[in-house]
Amino acid sequence: MQADNHVIFLTPEKNDYLQFSTPFNTRIKTKPKLVAACMTEIGVQKAIQYAIENELNISVKSGGHCFEGLSLNSDGLVIDISSLINQQLEGNIYITDAGVKLYQAYDFLLPRGRIIPTGSCSTVGLSGLALGGGYGLFSRKWGLTCDNLTRVRMVDGQGQLRDSISDKELLWACRGGGNGNFGVITKMWFATHSAPQELSRHYIQFHHINASTATQLCQKWFTETVHLPKDAFSSFILNGNTLTMFITYFEDESTERVRDIAKSLAKGASFIEPHKNEPLEDAVKHYYGIGRPLHFKNASAGYYQGFEDLKPIALDIFSSIITSKEVILQINTLGGAIANEAYEKKSAYAHRSYKYIGELQSYWESDDLTNAKVAEFISIQAQIHKLDVTSHYRNYPSLEINNWEHAYYGSRNYKRLQMSKQKYDPNNLFFHQQSVRLPD
Secondary structure, X not given: OOOOOOEEEEOOOOOOHHHHHOOOEOOXXXXXXXXXXXXXXXXXXXXXXXXXXXXXXXXXXXXXXXXXXXXXXXXXXXXXXXXXXXXXXXXXXXXXXXXXXXHHXXXXXXXXXXXXXXXXXXXXXXXXXXXXXXXXXXXXXHOOOHHHEEEEEEEEOOOOEEEOOOOXXXXXXXXXXXXXXXXXXXXXXXXXXXXXXXXXXXXXXXXXXXXXXHHHHHHHHHHHHOOOOOOOEEEEEEEOOEEEEEEEEOOHHHHHHHHHHHHHHOOOOOEEEEEEEEEHHHHHHHHOXXXXXXXXXXEEXXXXXOHHHHHHHHHHHHHHHHHHOOEEEEEEEOOHHHHOHHHHHOOOXXXXXXXXXXXXXXXXXXXXXXXXXXXXXXXXXXXXXXXXXXXXXXXXXXXXXXXXXXXXXXXXXXXXXXXXXXXXXXXXXXXXXXXXXXXX
């Protein structure tokens, strides 16, 4: 276990241990006994070889944002790739090391007039985002992050370097199959798009609402947002008794239609922000979120076709959220290019037919609040699980999701991913509580 210019092995007493072992979610208290901080692709190969020789399971960490801390383990090896951050643009192809974070990708691409559809949280690792799917403000126009992934390199569970140029199944599995299943992605290639000059926004808030009003407004939001143009994105966010809705778009021809939808949604609102156009590089930062580690419990709240999917529990769950004051339900628009059948055939992402996606969130500041906050969160989450909503987003994992294999991947794709597992990681070196299992 010798350190060199490619990899540094860190145990808890080492000076740099906390830098490479601390997750973004400070609720997670897993303390790895060994971390391999990899500086190069060769370093990743060396780390995996060490794990093979010492029969250690591997977890993979980049941004460290996993909701359930699945990028860490306590008794194996954690491979950290956050130092792999080289980026380049060759023509319209973005080539990036797998440790790059979202804000670094934006900082590199936008000044060059290019963009890929990604999420919004600034410190999320781009590789983890893409491997699980990846959606955000621009996905209805250009597809998921993984749909724009054209090539990957990976060191597999046998220490072998794989390249999707000669292995098409690898690219399929990496388009929505999730992180930490087969190996360590070291480099990614993405098709880019011409970045819009500006991003426009309508922002609406309702204050001090009750569950009945929230239900009515939610139904209206679903009804109106079905008609959004493909370049538009919208969110419904209930945080305590405050409801926020926003719509973004970037094509001039969408202005009138989006304005009419926003005007309809804003009837009776407590606050309506004047319509805003901003340079794209400034506008995306509104959605970066909190950049420092914090305590949280977030989870998928399921995929929906429309309000009817949520209707049986809407009044009850909105009442619980308003009473809790600190649990948040956010529902975002999908559809558009995400539903492209051509993408479906080329990726492991299984949920393209859904038009909406939900996420439960809760945030707090200190360890002494954790037990109460988690218990409250799980009680509200249980209401969602009573619904006939069985499909969930792989990048919003929860240990409380039953039958997670099919919930994340669908039965057909999961069986195919198991065959990928057999091919790339036959000894199950890459393992966590919700990693793809070897076939029976």
